[in-house]
Structures are given as structure tokens and as C-alpha cells.
Amino acid sequence: MKPLPWIVVFVVLFALVPAGGVWGAGISYEKGEPLPGLSLPVPQDPGAKKYLGLSGAGHFTPADVTAPVLLVQIFSMYCPHCQRDAGNVNAFYRLMEEDPGVRGKIRVIGIGAGNSPYEVQVFRETYGVPFPLFSDGNYEMHKKFGEVRTPFYIGLRKDDQGVPRIFFTRVGGIENPREFLDFLIIESGLEVKKP
Amino acid sequence: MMKKILTGVAAFIFLGVAVTAFGLSDVYEKNVYDAGSLKPVDSVLKVRVGDKAPDFSLPSIDGKTVTLSDFRGKKNVVLSFVPAAWTPVCSDQWPGYNFARKIFESRDAVLLGISVDNVPTLFAWTNQMGDLWFPVLSDFWPHGAVADRYGVLRSSGVAERAIFIIDKKGVIRYIDVHDINVRPPLESIVKALDGLQ
Numbered sequence: 001m002k003p004l005p006w007i008v009v010f011v012v013l014f015a016l017v018p019a020g021g022v023w024g025a026g027i028s029y030e031k032g033e034p035l036p037g038l039s040l041p042v043p044q045d046p047g048a049k050k051y052l053g054l055s056g057a058g059h060f061t062p063a064d065v066t067a068p069v070l071l072v073q074i075f076s077m078y079c080p081h082c083q084r085d086a087g088n089v090n091a092f093y094r095l096m097e098e099d100p101g102v103r104g105k106i107r108v109i110g111i112g113a114g115n116s117p118y119e120v121q122v123f124r125e126t127y128g129v130p131f132p133l134f135s136d137g138n139y140e141m142h143k144k145f146g147e148v149r150t151p152f153y154i155g156l157r158k159d160d161q162g163v164p165r166i167f168f169t170r171v172g173g174i175e176n177p178r179e180f181l182d183f184l185i186i187e188s189g190l191e192v193k194k195p
Numbered sequence: 196m197m198k199k200i201l202t203g204v205a206a207f208i209f210l211g212v213a214v215t216a217f218g219l220s221d222v223y224e225k226n227v228y229d230a231g232s233l234k235p236v237d238s239v240l241k242v243r244v245g246d247k248a249p250d251f252s253l254p255s256i257d258g259k260t261v262t263l264s265d266f267r268g269k270k271n272v273v274l275s276f277v278p279a280a281w282t283p284v285c286s287d288q289w290p291g292y293n294f295a296r297k298i299f300e301s302r303d304a305v306l307l308g309i310s311v312d313n314v315p316t317l318f319a320w321t322n323q324m325g326d327l328w329f330p331v332l333s334d335f336w337p338h339g340a341v342a343d344r345y346g347v348l349r350s351s352g353v354a355e356r357a358i359f360i361i362d363k364k365g366v367i368r369y370i371d372v373h374d375i376n377v378r379p380p381l382e383s384i385v386k387a388l389d390g391l392q
Contacts (some may be wrong), residue, residue, distance in 0.1 A: 077381075078290050078291035078294070080323070080324055086327075114287075116381070118380065118382040118385075122294075122295060176239065
């Protein structure tokens with residue numbers, strides 16, 4: 001039998017790199033897995049509450065959000081990349097809201113790692129962030145996510161049983177809002193009607 | 196043949212690691228030294244609220260010299276001592292203050308960032324933060340002399356993570372020698388500045 005050239009061995013080995021996993025500082029997020037531990041207070045702002053489809057008080061989980069896709073952004077007011085990313089995130093949000101085929105199907109929330117409610121509010125006001133932001137002042141959520149670097153994105157898509165499952169994760173900012181939205185639609189499997 | 200296979204496997208492992216590391220990239224990727232958890236405070240204050248702030252002149256990373264007393268009668272001054280460049284909490288703290296420029300300016304305050312690192316180190320470090328609107332000062336030589344005069348020089352030779360707020364009369368109105376492992380919340384500074392109005 002003719003021996004395999006080493007480059008073939010190399011290519012085969014490289015193809016075995018897990019395609020769905022992204023590593024934080026200690027956690028591997030696998031595509032298709034649920035996201036454990038994400039629990040946040042129901043926002044008291046009526047607009048934010050309506051946007052997420054929530055009611056009452058207490059806490060909510062991604063399963064409680066009515067939209068089929070939830071994009072979770074981990075950010076920090078103190079993170080230069082997050083500051084630079086803010087404009088593109090807002091542009092991405094506007095693209096969604098202006099597209100009748102997408103509007104209402106993807107919801108976005110931001111979690112301020114190590115940021116007090118005041119610091120989150122300063123970030124919101126400075127950049128005019130239109131989606132709900134939450135304080136994670138004691139890094140409780142951030143630790144559950146493996147103390148990832150910021151900005152960090154987690155995309156969740158509800159399965160047929162309504163269980164939100166990870167369909168992508170990403171470290172780093174949104175460089176092109178249009179491409180990012182197209183990527184989200186494809187990766188999540190959302191059915192979007194073209195106008 | 197076996198040698199070639201081993202070479203391929205080694206290349207695979209190297210590239211795999213490289214790809215993974217690149218995926219974790221952010222502004223300080225690989226450039227922050229984590230000293231671990233330290234004794235929260237390791238110095239004894241030499242000034243108190245109500246004291247005249249000890250004057251100093253320190254070199255700035257823009258090549259100028261900044262003198263505290265030059266602000267007397269003109270601006271409130273927030274001194275932000277941080278322990279060291281290229282460390283985790285410090286690398287976050289000043290970008291946040293950079294972002295909060297309006298908060299300082301609307302309260303007629305300037306911010307002076309101070310570390311015991313030398314000017315070239317501070318220059319390289321703060322370049323990662325974007326364009327800082329406030330002066331970054333080096334208390335490198337005589338080593339930590341200003342930090343020592345305020346009583347915030349730790350036994351290891353770095354400064355505490357400390358905030359001093361000095362009013363337009365040059366009087367210290369607020370001191371927070373914070374746990375070195377934790378970033379002081381922005382609102383504590385804002386509240387203290389509001390108290391000067």
C-alpha cells in the first residue's frame with residue numbers, strides 16, 4: 001500500500017478541529033447546546049419589557065423571550081473595543097428594525113460585565129443604545145460565561161420545544177452590520193420573507 | 196514516512212493553538228500580566244480630607260510637565276493613581292474615564308492619571324486605549340515620590356488604586372484608597388464631584 005503523503009494527514013487532522021466551538025477563558029461553547037445559567041431581572045422600563053415580550057417582575061431566562069432568536073452581547077463600559085463597537089451594534093439593530101422580514105424575530109440584549117447600573121446607564125446614554133442593557137456588577141453572569149473577553153456575542157435560537165440553543169459565539173466587535181445580520185439569519189436558520 | 200507524519204501532526208497542533216489564541220483577541224490580547232489577587236491595601240495614608248493637597252510636578256506622556264497647583268482657582272482635580280501598566284484592572288479603568296469625559300468636564304473637573312511606570316511604558320500602554328483626553332503622568336523617578344507623599348505607595352513599589360478629589364482651592368475633598376483588585380465604581384467619583392458644586 002502506498003503511504004499517505006504527510007500533507008494529507010495534516011489536512012485530515014485540521015478538518016477535525018471542532019467547527020462549532022468557541023473558547024472563552026475556560027468554557028467551550030458548542031453549537032446546539034443550551035446556555036445554562038443566564039438569568040436576568042425583568043426590566044422595569046415598559047419599552048424594554050415589551051421589546052422582550054416579558055411581563056411582571058422577578059427574573060427571566062432566554063426561554064421567556066418571545067422572539068425565536070436572541071443575541072446576547074457581553075460588554076463593558078470600560079472596554080475600548082466595546083466603545084468602538086457601539087456604533088456598529090446600533091447600526092445592526094437599525095437594520096433589523098427597518099427590515100419587515102426580520103423585525104420581531106431577533107432580539108438583542110447587552111450585559112455589562114462588572115458594570116454597575118450607573119455605568120450601564122452612562123454607556124446607554126452616551127451611545128444611544130436602543131436595546132435593553134443589564135448590569136452585571138459583580139461579574140455573576142460573566143463568570144458563568146467563562147470570563148470571556150469583551151465584546152462577546154452569543155446567538156441563541158429556540159428549538160421546536162422552545163429551548164434556546166447556541167448557534168454561534170464570537171469574540172470581538174461587529175465590523176460590518178449588514179454582513180453580521182445576514183450571517184445571523186443564515187446561521188440561526190431563520191425563515192425571512194423577502195420584501 | 197513516520198518523520199513526515201510527526202512533522203504534520205506538530206504543524207497541526209501549532210496551527211490549532213494559534214487559531215484558538217487568535218480567536219480570543221481583544222485590545223490587550225496577550226499583553227496583560229495578571230499578578231493575581233493582592234492584599235487589598237498596603238500603605239498608610241499621609242493626607243486627610245480637608246488637607247491642602249501636596250503639590251507636585253510630573254512628566255506627562257506628551258512630553259510636557261504637569262503641575263497640580265496650576266489648576267488652583269481654575270479646575271477641580273481628580274487624581275487617579277493606578278498600580279501598574281499592563282495589568283488587568285488598570286487596563287480597564289482609564290478607558291472608562293476616557294469614555295466618561297463629559298461627566299468630568301460637566302463638573303468642571305480635570306483628571307490626572309498617575310502611575311509609577313516610566314514614560315515610555317505609559318506611552319505604549321495607553322496607546323492601546325485610544326486617544327485619552329486627560330494627562331497621563333509618570334511618577335517613576337524619584338520612584339513613586341508623589342504616591343509616597345500622599346501615602347499610597349505600596350511596599351512592592353507600585354501605587355494603590357486610589358482616587359483623590361481636590362477642589363479649586365487646592366483642598367482634598369475626597370479620598371478612596373480602593374481595594375487594588377477592584378475597579379472603583381464611576382458613580383462614587385461622580386457623587387463626590389457633585390458634592391463640590
